[in-house]
Amino acid sequence: MRPQGGKALISRLVRAGSTETVEIPGTATLVVGNPTGVTATLRGAAVALPPVPGKTISRITIK
Numbered sequence: 411m412r413p414q415g416g417k418a419l420i421s422r423l424v425r426a427g428s429t430e431t432v433e434i435p436g437t438a439t440l441v442v443g444n445p446t447g448v449t450a451t452l453r454g455a456a457v458a459l460p461p462v463p464g465k466t467i468s469r470i471t472i473k
Contacts, residue, residue, distance in 0.1 A: 416435075419432050419433075419434070419438065420432055426447075434472055436473075437471060437472065437473050438471070438472045439469065439470070439471055439472070440457075440468075440469070440470050440471075440472050441467055441468070441469045442459050442467060442468045442469075443466060443467050444466055444467075445459035445460070445461055445466075445467065445468035446461075448468075452472060457470070457472075458470075
């Protein structure tokens, strides 16, 4: 996850079954590998992780 024009907030392989919580300062881009195996929420609401066509990642903007 990277805020606009900033350093990555988190960039690592996350173990299955674990939970990560990240404070987002404004707008950020979230890139997830294997989006079919990931569940994401933002302020308690589910976040859709649509795959990038032809790839095994999802790239979304979080506000």
